[in-house]
Amino acid sequence: MAATFYGLMARFDTAPEIYHAAQQVRDAGYKNWDCITPFPVHGLDGAMGLGRSNVPKFSLVGGLTGFTTGMSMIWFTGAFDYPLIVGGKPYFSPLFAFPISYELTILFTAFATIAGMFILNWLPQHYHPVLKSKEILRGLDDAFYVVIEARDPKFDLNRAKALLSHAGAKEISELEA
């Protein structure tokens, strides 16, 4: 079976190079493209034109759920399901329920944050053209890559190659899907 063409992968050797290359690809108007970096390069989100991450929205929902769970669980067990007077105190008070609700807020926030990160990143995804490439070994070690996908509406093989080499790519390889 003939391999389908996925896109171009261009290598850059330093952080400033990938930063400026990303700015140029962004300004050329591409949408389906990415940078592969061994570590989060400071400022690259802006150079790629990425907005603020949506992970905190998941965190907020998780935190509110956790707090509500704590409060309602303690109310349910102590004041509704089996009302029992302990130490002459009221069946329910948000004060003594607070420490546990606080811990559950944190617990649920943590799970929601991590779930949010995985969902937004569409992970786990054990198969990907970039992972199939030999370049990934350096992409996680010390080199920086720009990947432009062929499915991008603006994609034209020669123009994309020209753009990448103009941006200073050291080596451009073709990725198969």
Add this chain to the structure above:
Amino acid sequence: MAHAHTDHPAPAILAEVKPVAFPRATLVENNRSFSWVTEKICGIIEGPTPRWWWIMFAVSAFLASFTVAGIIYLVSTGVGVWGHANPVNWAWDIVNFVFWIGIGHAGTLISAILCLLRQKWRTSINRAAEAMTIFAVVCAGIFPVFHVGRVWFAVLPGYLFPFPNANAIWPNFRSPLEWDVFAVSTYGTVSVLFWYIGLIPDLAILRDRFYRSGDKIRSALYGFFAMGWRGSNRHWSNYEMAYLVLAGISTPLVLSVHTIVSFDFAVSLLPGWHTTIFPPYFVAGAIFSGFGMVLTLMLPLRAVFRLEDLITQYHIDCMCKIILATGTIVGYAYGMEFFIAWYGSNPYEGFAFINRAFGHYAWAYWIMITCNVVTPQFFWFKSIRRNIGLVWILSIFVNVGMWFERFVIIVTSLARDFLPSSWGYYSPSAVEIFTFFGTFGVFGVLFLLFIRFLPIMPMAEIKAVMPQADAHGGHDKH
């Protein structure tokens, strides 16, 4: 700075005061490259198992068997095999629990609080410190779980976790001990999640390296947990945000956990326990003991794996200074407890503190004072902070001192309570001693497995704080 732009005229005051251009400490010495970091850290896992590792592993496993044997004996016989007896019904079990939980706090401090404070030196020690946290929580958990004797009676009818059962019994949510159940289990869970998130990019490197070297089985194992990470910057963007949120919630978490642990005592009415200073004092003590343990673990690792370029003298200085600061806070708290006992004019409270320092357990009190108040003061001196062997020995003293702190607080107050007719003297039984020392074996086994199979330092994070990582090439930020 030297590269000041001419289009931003410097304030006139600068000409007068001549501020010194304060040099930033280098976090990775000898101008190492990115791939040097990868080779160094991955090389530890990929290389052959060193002989010292097997020796240490055998010793740790042998030591861990003490805990296993002690627990089997306890469960099959009854809690009477421990030395607890009226009036000291809480002793080594809770001492050991608080000791181990406290150790864990430094890991979270390094990974969360120092992350929020942008202390970049945290990067090379945070992975091992977080591992230490998790293993310390495991060791801590052994004691509250098994001090009830027949464990299944505590777990199944729902005394610990709210668990629907035939007797319709729900836990007492007013009890700080119940808060502890939630605090510690949340702490353990969140620590594991935080640690795992940090590991993902590094596991991806190992996946690809093992794949290229033909080790398909190890590649698949690391790859399964790497979740298909490919270093995409669109992923990094969400990853960084998730990491920041986790750091943001772990900070109140770590402070709340030891606060709640201190509530176990502070909410009671016993003289010496019933004090409002406990939460901050316990948190400071926890961080103090945790950094002691971080140094105890990291200094040998640094020497044996030749990691001097990654854990520099600057890192050691920083840790010593945190020990100095928190140790001094602890020393202040010891003094303040005495002051309040006198100032509060409560005869029972006053007696509790006089008894601590000069009663039957005075030996434990003075060990505590020596280790926790005197030891950290050595770290004022640069020459001592630069003497690695001495720093290591002092870090052991910190660990010992913090164990004695919990012993002094818990046992002295219980042994001499309100009624002289019920006074007693507590000594641990052999089973308790073996169970406790065995937990160091449990910890050792887990930590040795960690350094053998997982990257002991976060490669991606270290690379991100190296000078080459700056996208603006070291020039002024735009």
